[in-house]
Amino acid sequence: MIETQALTKRFGRVTAVNGVDLEVRPGDRYGLLGPNGSGKTTVLRMLLGLVYATSGTIEVLGQPIPRRAARVLPQIGALVEGPAGYPHLPGRTNLRLIDAAGPSGPWRDGGPGRDFAFWRRGSRRDRRHRVEQALERVGLAGIDSRPLKAYSLGMRQRLGLAAALLRAPRLLVLDEPTNGLDPRGIREIRDLLAELNAAGTTVLLSSHLLGEVDALCTRVGVMDRGRLVVQDELDALRAPTGRVLVVSPDAGRAAALLDGRVEQRDGDRLTVVHPDPAQLNAMLTAEGLRVAELAPQRRSLEEVVLEATSASADRMDLPVAEQPFAGPAATDPAPTDQAGDRA
Amino acid sequence: MIRTEIVKLLVRPRTWITVLLLCLLPFVVAIFLATTNLAPPPGEGPAFLSAVLRDGTLYPAAALAMVVPVFLPVSVAVLAGDSVAGEATGGTLRYLLVRPVGRTRLLVAKLVSVLVFVLLAIAAVIVTSYLTGRALLGGGQPAAVALPGGTTSLSGTPLTPTDLFLRTLASIGYATVCMLAVAAIALFLSTLTDSALGAALGALAVLVASELLATLDAASSVQPYLPTRYWLAWIDFFRQPIFWRDIDRGLAVSGVYIGLLLLASWANFMTRDITA
Numbered sequence: 001m002i003e004t005q006a007l008t009k010r011f012g013r014v015t016a017v018n019g020v021d022l023e024v025r026p027g028d029r030y031g032l033l034g035p036n037g038s039g040k041t042t043v044l045r046m047l048l049g050l051v052y053a054t055s056g057t058i059e060v061l062g063q064p065i066p067r068r069a070a071r072v073l074p075q076i077g078a079l080v081e082g083p084a085g086y087p088h089l090p091g092r093t094n095l096r097l098i099d100a101a102g103p104s105g106p107w108r109d110g111g112p113g114r115d116f117a118f119w120r121r122g123s124r125r126d127r128r129h130r131v132e133q134a135l136e137r138v139g140l141a142g143i144d145s146r147p148l149k150a151y152s153l154g155m156r157q158r159l160g161l162a163a164a165l166l167r168a169p170r171l172l173v174l175d176e177p178t179n180g181l182d183p184r185g186i187r188e189i190r191d192l193l194a195e196l197n198a199a200g201t202t203v204l205l206s207s208h209l210l211g212e213v214d215a216l217c218t219r220v221g222v223m224d225r226g227r228l229v230v231q232d233e234l235d236a237l238r239a240p241t242g243r244v245l246v247v248s249p250d251a252g253r254a255a256a257l258l259d260g261r262v263e264q265r266d267g268d269r270l271t272v273v274h275p276d277p278a279q280l281n282a283m284l285t286a287e288g289l290r291v292a293e294l295a296p297q298r299r300s301l302e303e304v305v306l307e308a309t310s311a312s313a314d315r316m317d318l319p320v321a322e323q324p325f326a327g328p329a330a331t332d333p334a335p336t337d338q339a340g341d342r343a
Numbered sequence: 344m345i346r347t348e349i350v351k352l353l354v355r356p357r358t359w360i361t362v363l364l365l366c367l368l369p370f371v372v373a374i375f376l377a378t379t380n381l382a383p384p385p386g387e388g389p390a391f392l393s394a395v396l397r398d399g400t401l402y403p404a405a406a407l408a409m410v411v412p413v414f415l416p417v418s419v420a421v422l423a424g425d426s427v428a429g430e431a432t433g434g435t436l437r438y439l440l441v442r443p444v445g446r447t448r449l450l451v452a453k454l455v456s457v458l459v460f461v462l463l464a465i466a467a468v469i470v471t472s473y474l475t476g477r478a479l480l481g482g483g484q485p486a487a488v489a490l491p492g493g494t495t496s497l498s499g500t501p502l503t504p505t506d507l508f509l510r511t512l513a514s515i516g517y518a519t520v521c522m523l524a525v526a527a528i529a530l531f532l533s534t535l536t537d538s539a540l541g542a543a544l545g546a547l548a549v550l551v552a553s554e555l556l557a558t559l560d561a562a563s564s565v566q567p568y569l570p571t572r573y574w575l576a577w578i579d580f581f582r583q584p585i586f587w588r589d590i591d592r593g594l595a596v597s598g599v600y601i602g603l604l605l606l607a608s609w610a611n612f613m614t615r616d617i618t619a
Binding site for chain 1: 355558
């Protein structure tokens with residue numbers, strides 16, 4: 001679906017994207033994670049032909065980008081850096097305008113050169129139908145004629161998604177799709193994306209919300225300072241750690257029994273190094289110990305991401321030498337500090 | 344894409360307010376002329392104004408002479424400056440381009456919509472000023488009746504209504520070409536920056552500088568190449584015989600500006616990263 005090789009983008013002296021080999025396979029729900037400013041949006045913009053790569057190659061739907069963008073883009077629905085529209089016009093009019101601006105519907109084989117599909121806009125009724133269908137999909141079928149500027153952020157986000165869905169795309173490229181939505185809205189959009197994916201649409205979304213990616217995606221890429229530092233199946237990333245979490249009212253006796261294997265004890269909670277949870281459970285119950293909870297420990301996505309990334313790119317610390325109180329603590333920016341908005 | 348651009352132009356309240364204001368100026372002037380009967384002496388003030396008190400049918404030409412030097416270029420610069428930069432600021436540019444709309448097509452559509460605006464504005468000014476001219480100044484002047492076909496040219500010889508109509512059309516065409524040169528300047532700046540205001544003001548700065556140099560004797564060596572130098576040459580359509588020299592030069596200068604700047608806009612827009 002998408003394949004980039006050594007994709008690099010420099011803006012002046014700043015290297016925004018550095019040697020990224022992104023691979024999104026058909027049917028994936030791919031989540032691109034990374035701190036703010038790590039280059040996610042620039043990668044998406046390059047995939048869509050908005051920003052030109054400094055070096056490296058991009059292939060989307062088997063065609064080189066940006067050379068064949070005109071052929072590829074009609075099959076892609078995109079939401080890039082927030083929704084946008086003409087503020088003085090109602091949402092429905094905005095959708096109709098954006099729909100009428102480009103070629104209509106999915107491309108037939110051959111593209112524009114072959115049969116002048118370029119000029120075929122589809123009938124007015126087709127277009128109206130397509131707009132209504134997209135509005136219905138995102139839960140905006142009942143919008144009135146208020147201008148866009150009166151919309152809430154959540155409504156704009158839904159409208160942006162509707163615009164992305166207009167052409168029944170094969171590939172959805174969504175930048176922060178649930179931004180500004182409330183928890184129920186996030187759930188609805190997640191269900192919608194899962195439904196579209198089940199119907200054959202490949203989804204590539206970027207987010208800095210781990211929970212969102214965790215709940216929806218099958219495959220994850222993590223970006224840090226322009227590099228793609230992790231790219232794998234979510235299940236593989238969240239592999240068991242070889243530890244078992246045990247909660248037991250008899251934690252003291254259990255700890256004694258498992259002496260040497262207990263890595264950590266916190267009241268009733270034990271972290272036990274053990275390869276097989278079932279066997280551990282059998283062992284404890286055979287001794288007559290009561291077990292309230294027992295589960296294999298998995299690495300959380302958060303741990304994976306924090307391990308792979310450095311401090312937020314929107315954090316601007318002074319170089320060590322210039323720091324007024326340069327102590328050992330200051331020289332080592334703790335990777336757990338994700339606070340985004342300190343500058 | 345061209346059609347949606349024109350729709351966007353026409354559904355925008357700003358377009359109609361601008362056209363209304365452009366029409367209002369000649370209307371106000373006509374009221375003053377009609378109530379005071381004080382025309383500027385021949386050779387002073389805006390072109391044709393000295394003549395319109397005697398003959399209201401020349402008022403459309405006088406109205407054109409009022410709006411072409413300042414108001415029309417200002418509105419064209421604002422519109423064309425907003426064309427690409429405004430979409431970039433609003434974020435709609437990226438959605439148009441991934442729709443996809445080819446970058447060349449987008450530029451052409453923007454240019455066509457500016458052209459439509461210029462024609463719309465000029466037509467509105469001509470029609471309203473013709474009506475006000477007939478109603479307040481001219482309709483059935485004895486002098487006009489005395490000569491069959493009535494209207495006299497600036498050179499004093501009479502013009503038939505058909506002749507007057509054709510010459511008015513020709514001046515509209517000429518003024519439109521001049522305004523397209525303004526549009527080309529603003530459109531080029533609009534592809535350079537994401538600020539619509541910056542592009543419009545930049546284009547206006549070029550025009551003001553050009554007007555200033557046009558009055559400066561020391562700058563006479565560059566004057567033939569200034570974009571505003573021949574802006575009022577369409578007045579020569581109302582001379583008998585038509586005085587073609589300045590009209591031809593004006594068309595050539597505007598043509599060069601339009602061609603070069605559109606090419607520059609295209610080259611710049613095609614290779615630009617859309618980061619807004």
